[in-house]
Structure formats: structure tokens, C-alpha cells
Amino acid sequence: MLVLVLWIVVAVVVALLVVGLLVFLPRRARRGAAPSAPEVQTEAPPAPPGAPPRRAEAPAGEAPGPLQAPLPPEAAEPDVVAPAPTEAPAGPPELRERLGKTRGLLSGYVRALRARSSVDEQTWDELEEGLLRADVGVATTSALLAELRDRVHSGELRGPDAVVDALRADLRQELDTDGNRNLAVAPDATTVWLFVGVNGVGKTTTIGKVARRESAAGRSVVLAAGDTFRAAAGEQLERWAERIGVNIVRGAEGGDPSAVVFDAVQRASARGNELVLADTAGRLHTKVNLIEELKKIRRVADRPPGQVTEVLLVLDATTGQNGLTQARQFLDAVGVTGVVLTKLDGTAKGGIVVAIQRELGLPVKLVGVGEGPDDLVAFDPDGFVDALFE
Amino acid sequence: MFDGLSDRLDGILGRLRSRGRLSDADVDQTLREIRTALLEADVDVAVTRSFVEGTRARLVGDALSRSLSPAQQVIKAVHDELVRVLGGETLRVSYASAPPTVVLLAGLQGSGKTTTAAKLARWFRQQGRNPLMVGADLQRPAAVEQLRVLGRQAGVPVFSETTDPVQVAEAGVAEARRLGRDVLIVDTAGRLAIDEALMDEVRRISDAVAPHYTFLVIDAMTGQDAVATAQAFHETLELDGVILTKLDSDARGGAALSVKDVVGRPIAFASTGERLADFDLFHPDRMASRILGMGDVLSLIEQAEREFDRDVAQEGAARLLEGRFTLEDFLAQLQQVKKLGSLGGLMSLMPGIPKALKEAKDTFDDGQVAQVEAIIRSMTKAERADPAVIDGSRRQRIARGSGTTTTEVNQLLRQFKEAQQVMRSPGMMAGMFGGGGLGQIRQALADRGGELDDLSALASESGLPDLPPGLGSQVAASSSGLGPRGAGATKGRPGNKKKKGGRVTPKANGRHSR
Numbered sequence: 038m039l040v041l042v043l044w045i046v047v048a049v050v051v052a053l054l055v056v057g058l059l060v061f062l063p064r065r066a067r068r069g070a071a072p073s074a075p076e077v078q079t080e081a082p083p084a085p086p087g088a089p090p091r092r093a094e095a096p097a098g099e100a101p102g103p104l105q106a107p108l109p110p111e112a113a114e115p116d117v118v119a120p121a122p123t124e125a126p127a128g129p130p131e132l133r134e135r136l137g138k139t140r141g142l143l144s145g146y147v148r149a150l151r152a153r154s155s156v157d158e159q160t161w162d163e164l165e166e167g168l169l170r171a172d173v174g175v176a177t178t179s180a181l182l183a184e185l186r187d188r189v190h191s192g193e194l195r196g197p198d199a200v201v202d203a204l205r206a207d208l209r210q211e212l213d214t215d216g217n218r219n220l221a222v223a224p225d226a227t228t229v230w231l232f233v234g235v236n237g238v239g240k241t242t243t244i245g246k247v248a249r250r251e252s253a254a255g256r257s258v259v260l261a262a263g264d265t266f267r268a269a270a271g272e273q274l275e276r277w278a279e280r281i282g283v284n285i286v287r288g289a290e291g292g293d294p295s296a297v298v299f300d301a302v303q304r305a306s307a308r309g310n311e312l313v314l315a316d317t318a319g320r321l322h323t324k325v326n327l328i329e330e331l332k333k334i335r336r337v338a339d340r341p342p343g344q345v346t347e348v349l350l351v352l353d354a355t356t357g358q359n360g361l362t363q364a365r366q367f368l369d370a371v372g373v374t375g376v377v378l379t380k381l382d383g384t385a386k387g388g389i390v391v392a393i394q395r396e397l398g399l400p401v402k403l404v405g406v407g408e409g410p411d412d413l414v415a416f417d418p419d420g421f422v423d424a425l426f427e
Numbered sequence: 428m429f430d431g432l433s434d435r436l437d438g439i440l441g442r443l444r445s446r447g448r449l450s451d452a453d454v455d456q457t458l459r460e461i462r463t464a465l466l467e468a469d470v471d472v473a474v475t476r477s478f479v480e481g482t483r484a485r486l487v488g489d490a491l492s493r494s495l496s497p498a499q500q501v502i503k504a505v506h507d508e509l510v511r512v513l514g515g516e517t518l519r520v521s522y523a524s525a526p527p528t529v530v531l532l533a534g535l536q537g538s539g540k541t542t543t544a545a546k547l548a549r550w551f552r553q554q555g556r557n558p559l560m561v562g563a564d565l566q567r568p569a570a571v572e573q574l575r576v577l578g579r580q581a582g583v584p585v586f587s588e589t590t591d592p593v594q595v596a597e598a599g600v601a602e603a604r605r606l607g608r609d610v611l612i613v614d615t616a617g618r619l620a621i622d623e624a625l626m627d628e629v630r631r632i633s634d635a636v637a638p639h640y641t642f643l644v645i646d647a648m649t650g651q652d653a654v655a656t657a658q659a660f661h662e663t664l665e666l667d668g669v670i671l672t673k674l675d676s677d678a679r680g681g682a683a684l685s686v687k688d689v690v691g692r693p694i695a696f697a698s699t700g701e702r703l704a705d706f707d708l709f710h711p712d713r714m715a716s717r718i719l720g721m722g723d724v725l726s727l728i729e730q731a732e733r734e735f736d737r738d739v740a741q742e743g744a745a746r747l748l749e750g751r752f753t754l755e756d757f758l759a760q761l762q763q764v765k766k767l768g769s770l771g772g773l774m775s776l777m778p779g780i781p782k783a784l785k786e787a788k789d790t791f792d793d794g795q796v797a798q799v800e801a802i803i804r805s806m807t808k809a810e811r812a813d814p815a816v817i818d819g820s821r822r823q824r825i826a827r828g829s830g831t832t833t834t835e836v837n838q839l840l841r842q843f844k845e846a847q848q849v850m851r852s853p854g855m856m857a858g859m860f861g862g863g864g865l866g867q868i869r870q871a872l873a874d875r876g877g878e879l880d881d882l883s884a885l886a887s888e889s890g891l892p893d894l895p896p897g898l899g900s901q902v903a904a905s906s907s908g909l910g911p912r913g914a915g916a917t918k919g920r921p922g923n924k925k926k927k928g929g930r931v932t933p934k935a936n937g938r939h940s941r
Contacts, residue, residue, distance in 0.1 A: 268576035272572045
């Protein structure tokens with residue numbers, strides 16, 4: 038197989054030689070920020086003024102049992118129950134509460150170094166170790182600590198307490214975002230939120246939770262089973278649809294995911310449903326064909342009557358530095374607008390989101406904290422940082 | 428990001444060849460780089476520390492070898508140490524005297540247990556066994572359904588009930604006995620290591636089925652959390668081994684080292700893709716290279732073996748060596764290469780790419796590759812064979828057809844022409860292939876035991892010109908060069924079209940190969 042290897046090398050080299058100078062193409066991949074659609078408005082309070090209150094599917098709590106009936110035909114929309122209690126975007130305490138179980142990763146380190154009276158090499162070693170353990174990563178950790186070191190040198194920060202407080206503040210600041218963390222909704226089209234990510238991160242479960250949240254807030258939701266590849270993926274999403282009480286559009290297993298999403302958007306539009314949550318198959322960003330497929334799904338979903346206002350990268354909190362690579366590649370490919378950080382109820386800290394915000398400008402919008410339909414909270418940077426330190 | 432440990436160490440140690448030994452300062456700096464490399468690969472902080480300290484002793488006072496550069500020497504030492512730690516004894520599956528042999532799979536949510544169960548089942552079948560799978564994940568919607576579908580694909584039956592996980596597992600054992608199945612694979616629900624109730628449940632499952640093998644299934648992209656998870660599962664279940672999944676990603680996979688260190692049991696299997704066949708015994712040497720960011724050449728070769736159409740590859744190689752490489756050939760080869768993943772990703776796996784090209788890599792993306800492809804596709808066969816015929820109007824047609832501009836078409840043609848000339852020039856080829864890059868490949872292959880000679884033989888058998896000097900079993904980089912006709916006898920196009928163990932490219936599911 039040496040011949041093949043030779044071939045790989047040459048082919049890649051040749052490819053690079055040729056492609057190399059096509060660098061100066063005007064069309065570079067999108068970076069950061071929201072998708073190009075100009076008239077996107079952020080999530081309004083639960084009772085959207087213009088839309089007729091369509092809540093035929095009333096989520097009746099957690100009761101398993103008889104499946105919710107499918108959406109009745111449009112005409113029959115008589116009794117509009119009062120919208121369920123507003124599911125306001127979660128206030129600051131919520132994230133911190135849900136992560137309460139494990140003691141902050143850095144708390145041990147912080148206590149030790151506060152106990153010493155001065156800032157020394159050990160201080161930096163311990164802080165470094167703590168941050169690395171939280172998956173913050175070498176580059177970000179080095180940058181943060183270097184900056185703090187300078188401030189200690191200059192006399193601006195004196196003593197370990199000041200350093201710790203400054204680090205906390207810095208981390209908090211790194212997680213700041215220009216955009217807001219709400220999920221955008223299209224005023225004049227059927228809104229599509231596309232869920233993307235690598236295998237096993239929790240896209241389908243997240244969609245179930247988001248469907249619960251949005252339904253409870255008064256939106257009419259349709260699920261699109263855009264994962265036509267994985268065994269029983271459609272079934273899995275269908276169970277969620279039943280549980281939450283929303284409609285779902287499925288296609289044939291092994292069929293074209295774009296067609297399913299398109300179909301879902303068409304139907305949603307025809308029925309006046311506001312929001313389509315589109316599932317996609319897990320895919321590694323390294324697989325060219327699959328990324329091309331994803332691009333197509335996005336393009337198709339973005340055609341009228343649909344408008345893709347959010348492309349959410351679902352990211353597992355246990356992921357290490359590869360999370361940054363994932364974010365970068367998916368951002369380049371389909372214009373990710375935000376991150377959903379899942380499984381944060383475990384021992385992993387998800388520190389990679391700091392680098393993702395810092396280097397790519399991508400904010401975390403939602404956090405998954407369990408496997409149930411209500412285990413979803415808004416991302417709150419204070420809560421996130423607090424959970425590390427306390 | 429693709430600079431790699433090798434380049435960094437080159438920077439530190441590059442000029443040391445004249446000196447006899449590595450000084451303390453050299454060693455310190457070197458170890459810092461190694462530490463960074465390991466941490467960037469997600470190796471646990473404490474594991475990194477102990478590993479680096481262990482390496483220090485080896486490096487201090489080491490005389491610099493003459494054949495390897497200092498950087499290479501250091502990397503080799505680290506690499507060897509990694510292999511030692513990751514390897515140790517391979518897990519050899521032995522079967523219970525009273526069937527069934529029970530295999531229990533446990534791990535976090537999303538780690539790949541269900542898919543792994545089916546892969547294992549298939550693997551056992553290949554070993555001549557009769558497995559049964561038990562779907563004991565009653566938590567995740569449609570998990571059992573998923574296992575059933577995979578079971579059909581693997582040709583292995585699946586048993587489940589809607590009772591509770593412990594009961595299902597227990598009943599599964601009885602069912603295996605009833606059906607005369609000699610291996611039982613129990614898939615369980617994903618669970619957090621800190622979830623006491625669920626960890627207790629999995630312990631009860633284990634008690635109920637008395638597994639002969641308990642495997643922790645862990646995702647190769649796991650970060651620092653790997654140790655906590657592995658420790659918790661090991662304490663609860665006493666693991667026999669670890670299965671590492673999603674190795675087809677570009678995650679460096681440092682979790683492998685961390686988990687091995689903590690659990691002390693072999694990493695038994697490696698899962699390298701979504702297809703059931705993408706499952707193999709674990710190779711410590713490849714993992715070591717990967718963790719160090721040096722790419723995994725052997726996996727690349729294997730992947731190429733799986734994905735490449737051998738005829739196309741051989742023909743392309745021949746025409747390249749003969750200097751008759753056209754846009755058509757380029758297009759064909761580009762398709763092949765694309766099957767291996769993104770170009771950027773490939774670059775990271777390949778040793779020996781000149782630095783300038785590596786840097787260029789960061790300035791383009793796969794979208795641009797697609798554009799190049801589009802341009803070539805918009806050409807007629809005649810145009811691809813002889814771009815000289817492309818005049819203004821053809822240029823415009825091509826530009827329109829590919830959604831680009833005539834300027835871009837021009838650029839492509841010009842670049843390709845230059846590339847053709849480079850490919851014909853002896854210096855470039857020898858320089859690239861004689862030096863470190865393929866040297867490393869050669870070394871890796873040689874370590875596999877004498878295969879290199881077979882390959883040389885194979886190459887000449889299939890009618891290709893002899894491998895140019897510098898390749899093959901000689902050590903030194905030779906610059907005797909490569910004329911357009913190759914160094915050895917050439918028969919023009921390879922007449923022998925027989926596929927030797929080549930593969931008819933199957934596409935698993937519809938259009939996309941995963």
C-alpha cells in the first residue's frame with residue numbers, strides 16, 4: 038500500500054498547489070454572528086401578538102399513556118386555553134441550582150491558595166491545573182494567567198484573594214457576548230431551528246426539551262426527523278413528539294434528510310405552525326460528504342416559507358479540546374448561531390465553551406442538565422463561573 | 428493547530444546536532460512542549476505530569492543519535508513510552524466453560540454503547556460464535572428499537588422486555604441458555620458516574636448476570652472528565668477493559684491514556700466509524716502517534732485501503748510517475764482523497780508535508796476544493812486532457828458552468844500547469860519522498876514486520892514502474908531523482924488490471940459512505 042500512500046501524499050500536495058492560490062476568492066466562509074437574514078426578531082414574550090393562539094397540543098404534564106392526538110385540522114380551533122404559565126427565560130439562579138451536585142472544581146485549589154498569604158509560583162500552578170481540569174484548554178488558560186501575572190507584577194493585584202477574584206471576573210468576561218442568548222424567531226416566515234453536531238451529543242433529546250419549552254410558552258411546534266441515517270432515530274424523536282404533544286414529520290429511513298425538513302416546513306407553513314425544530318444525524322466534521330449534506334439541509338430549510346434563524350451546535354460537556362474544532366468546522370460549514378451545552382449535570386465542566394466564545398464569538402444559549410423534558414436551562418455565565426469556583 | 432509537536436521540538440532542538448548531549452535546559456524546554464502536546468490532546472492533568480516526569484529520566488544524559496534529529500529522537504522516546512503505557516497485554520478473549528460468556532457494556536450517555544454492542548456481536552460472529560444481544564437500556568426512547576435494527580444488520584438476535592433493566596438482563600441470560608447462544612452482550616443505559624441511583628443499578632445488573640467481561644465504552648473526544656468517569660465505573664463494576672469509540676474523528680484521544688492509567692486494564696477495542704465493520708482490536712502504537720499529534724499513518728493507509736478504488740489509485744500513480752498526469756486524473760484522485768475526509772484533516776495525518784504547504788492549508792477550506800472540482804467538471808474531456816485548447820469562449824463557458832469567474836478558471840489552469848511541471852521535476856519528488864516524511868512511513872511499516880519488501884514486490888507485480896530509489900528498503904534519502912519515466916522499467920499504462928485484494932467500493936447507506 039505504499040503506492041497508495043504515495044498517492045495520497047501527492048494528490049493532497051497537488052491539490053494544495055492548485056487550490057492554494059484560489060485563496061483569494063471573495064467568498065470566504067461566514068464567521069460568528071447570526072445568519073444573514075436581516076429581519077429577525079428575538080423571541081417575543083410567550084403570547085405573540087400577531088399569531089392566532091394555536092395550542093391544540095396542550096402538554097399535559099409528564100403523564101405517559103394515551104398519545105396526544107395529532108393536530109386537528111385548522112378550522113377546529115375553538116377553545117383556546119389560557120396559555121400555560123409563561124416560561125420566562127431562566128433567571129440567574131437556575132443554572133447554578135441545577136449544577137449544584139458536585140463541588141466546584143476549582144474550589145479546592147482556591148481554598149489552598151487563599152490560605153497562603155502571598156502569590157507565588159505554586160499559586161499559578163494550582164490555578165493552571167484547575168483551569169485545565171475544567172477543559173478550558175492550554176491556550177486560553179495560558180492567556181488568562183499571563184494577563185493576571187502582569188497585573189500582579191504591576192502591583193495592581195495584591196494577594197491571592199485579589200487574583201482569584203480577578204480570574205473569576207475575567208472568566209465571566211470571556212463568556213460575555215455581543216449578541217443576546219435568546220433564540221431568534223422569524224416574524225414573517227416559518228421559523229426553523231436546526232440542530233447539528235457530532236454523534237452522541239444529545240441533539241434529539243435537546244429537541245424534545247426545546248419543544249417542551251416552546252410549547253409551554255405558547256408556540257406551535259413541529260418536529261422534523263432529519264436524522265434518516267441512524268437506526269431508530271426517527272422512532273426516538275417520535276417518542277419525544279408523543280411525550281411533548283407535538284407533531285412530527287418523518288421520512289423513509291435512509292431517505293433524503295433535506296426532503297424531510299422541507300416537507301416539515303411546508304406542512305408547518307400550511308397549518309400555521311410557527312416553529313420547526315429540525316433534527317439532523319450526528320456527523321463528524323471531518324467527513325466531507327456529510328458536511329456537504331448538512332449544508333444542503335440548511336439551504337433547503339432556509340427557502341420560503343421557511344427561514345433558518347438558529348443553527349444550534351449541540352456540544353457534549355464531556356468533550357475536550359475537540360469541541361473547539363467541532364465548533365469551528367460547523368461554524369464554517371453551516372453558520373452556527375449558538376451552542377447548546379449538554380450533560381452539564383455530570384462531572385465535566387464544559388470549559389471548552391470559553392475558548393469557543395473567545396475565539397469564535399459563539400455564545401452558549403442553552404444548557405442541558407438531564408435526560409428529562411424539563412432539564413433545559415438558559416445559559417447564565419455567572420452561574421457557570423460560580424459553579425466552577427464554589 | 429497543525430504545527431504539531433514535531434515542528435515545535437524542531438524549533439527547540441533543531442540546532443543541537445553538533446552537541447553531544449541534551450542539556451538540562453534543553454530537556455526542560457522539551458518537556459514543556461511535550462506537556463503542552465499531551466494536555467492539548469486531552470490527557471488528564473495528573474497523568475500528564477507523571478508521564479512527563481517519567482520521560483525526563485530517559486532524556487537527561489541521552490547521547491544524541493546521528494541518524495535521527497534531536498527532535499525525532501525525543502519524539503521517539505516519548506512515543507515508545509506512550510506505546511508501552513497504552514499497550515501492555517492485549518486482551519485475549521477467553522470463553523466461559525459454561526456458556527454463555529457474558530459481556531456487559533457500560534458508560535456515559537452518548538458514548539456509543541448500543542452501536543458497540545452490535546459491532547461486538549458481529550465481531551463475535553466472525554470468531555465463529557453465536558451471540559445474543561440484550562437490550563437493557565429501557566431509559567432512552569427507542570433504544571431497544573435501535574438495537575433491534577442493528578441486530579438485524581449484524582445477523583444477531585436481540586432480546587428485551589419492558590420490565591426493568593436488572594430483570595431484563597437476568598432474563599437475557601436465561602434466554603441465551605434456552606437458545607443455546609454462547610455469547611451474551613448486554614447493552615445498558617448511559618449513566619452519569621455521579622448518579623448514585625443509576626450506578627447502583629448497573630452494579631445490580633452486573634451482580635445479576637455475572638459478566639465475564641465488563642467494558643467501559645468511552646468516546647475518544649472526552650476531555651479531562653475521562654478519569655473521574657473511569658474511576659467511578661471501575662470502582663463500581665471492576666472493569667476488564669475499555670472500548671474507545673469515534674476514533675474516526677480528529678480528536679487526539681488523550682482520554683485513552685488517562686483511562687488506561689486509571690483503570691489499568693487493556694483498551695480492548697477501537698471503534699473507527701459508524702458502520703458495523705468499523706471495529707477492530709486496539710493498536711497502541713497508532714494511538715501513541717495520534718495523541719502526540721503526529722497523525723496516524725497506518726490507519727490512514729488502512730482507511731485508504733478500504734475506501735480507495737484500487738484501480739483508480741494505481742492508474743493515477745502510474746500516470747503521475749510517467750509525467751502524464753492530467754486534470755482528468757487529478758479529478759479522479761481528488762474524489763478518492765475526499766473519501767478520506769477533509770483535506771485539512773488529512774494534512775494533519777500526513778507526515779512530511781513541507782511546512783509552506785501546511786501553512787497554506789490554513790488559508791483555504793474544503794469549500795474551495797469543491798470549487799476547483801466544479802471548474803474541472805465544467806470542462807469537456809478534451810479540455811481536461813489538453814488545457815491548451817481552452818480559449819476565451821471556452822473559459823467563459825467553464826466559468827459560467829461552475830459558478831466562478833474566468834479569472835478563477837485561469838488561475839486554476841495556471842496553477843495546474845505549474846504543478847505538472849513540479850511533478851515532473853526529479854528534485855521535488857525525491858526531496859519530498861526521500862526525506863523524513865516517507866522515512867517515517869517506512870519505519871512504521873518496517874515495524875509491522877517485513878511488509879515493505881512485499882510492497883515493493885507488489886508494486887512491480889502490478890506493472891508499475893519500480894519505486895524510485897529512496898523508497899523501498901534502502902535507508903538513505905537518495906536524490907538520484909526521478910525522470911518522467913521513473914527509475915525502473917516502465918510499461919506505460921499498467922496492463923495488469925487485476926485487483927489484488929482490492930475492494931469493490933460498497934456504499935453503506937444510500938449515497939454517502941461513512
